[in-house]
Amino acid sequence: MESAKILIVDDEPDILDFLKYNLLKEGFEVYTAPNGEEGIKTAEQERPDLIILDIMMPKMDGVEVCRQLRSRPGFERTLITFLTAREEDYSQIAALEVGGDDYITKPIRPRVFISRIKALLRRSERTVEEESPNTVQVGDLLIDRDRVSVTKGDVVIELAKKEFELLYLLVSKPGKVFSREEIFNKVWGTDVIVGNRTIDVHIRKLREKIGDHYIKTIKGIGYKFEF
Template sequence: MEKKKILVVDDEPDVTDLVAYHLKAKGFHVETLNDATSSIAKARSYQPDLIILDIMMPHLSGIQICRILRADPKLAKAPIVFLTAKAEPHDRIEGLESGADDYLGKPFSPKELVLRVESILRRIAAPKEPTAAKIKIGEILLDSDTHSVTVRGNVLDLTATEFKLLRLMMERQGRVQTREHLLLNVWNYSTEIETRTVDTHVRRLREKLGDEAGWVETIRGVGYRISDKKMPA
């Protein structure tokens, strides 16, 4: 089996050396970089299967790098894990909103980091259930191919997380999605994020859906679902 390639970008050599040591011990092929400004070119030439990024780096932040990578067709789907000292809830939300797949605060456990990397790569490799590219409920049309949502033909300006949240609930119309389940499947098991984060995103999503927000039903004390019948917004 071909070794998975991982790129580690952090301005502290001690961190990249430590991470590389533990990943290589698990059989990964690892490249490290301590210069953020070279990270984009390195990622394009190396084509890693997964990228680990610090956030606070000189000249170019991990958030900026993540957004650039997500806009590159050849790297857009490469999982990104933030490894950073910025560990407040709002920092985690910003990191995940920028397109990252996971977020681990410093100081960190190398063993936990490796487990998270392995879990993400397993999830990607697992066969996926076929899902419809387009889902329409009421006047809401979600198109996974174009990563867009429209209401009566008007395109909604959704964040990546809002899109994932809406798609998950639309795919499972009629089934209750607990807050914990949504955290696991939308925020990729970043359980450090409080469940009220889900409530905040659902509230913003409802505001953007306008008079179609009545499809999103609150199940008190449990979570949310896309109802089989539209309720008054």
């Protein structure tokens, strides 16, 4: 996916130039925006394959930008990764909770940065290519992969992109215990490095949205879906 379109949103001109330079060298089509409001406008116009958001920005921070984009048609599966300070655990959790796919900690090292971006794009390509049923009905839950939607009875449940993928994986084999390693590999991919709290955050959010009795914790191993 070397011709992928990438949007960088950051209020620091030096960071924008630095990231843009390194991405252009790899053959990507790159767009930039100096703040969150402009970032949303540019995203709507250009429809990038991947968006890089700085969390700390004036007017509108990266978390709010992600939240707004995820609620708009056409951005349900757009890759979004955040730039965060190394010790900002709360920011990293917030980024995942609103539907971020990954986060990259500062200071940014060019080779690591490019590697993470390519890994995200490769993972996205594999996900699209995988064949699977369009819809899955489990109990009162109807999961539609084409529409990235979940309906519980007559109620539509809004899920972030990775929340949906995690639920879809668990529902694909009710009763099967998925280890944490297996979940990481299938939902985030072996190429993507994410924080240790990532699964816990997404499981908690899923339980809040669909009900806490569907997903069972198997202590020391992982999770399974029951109905």
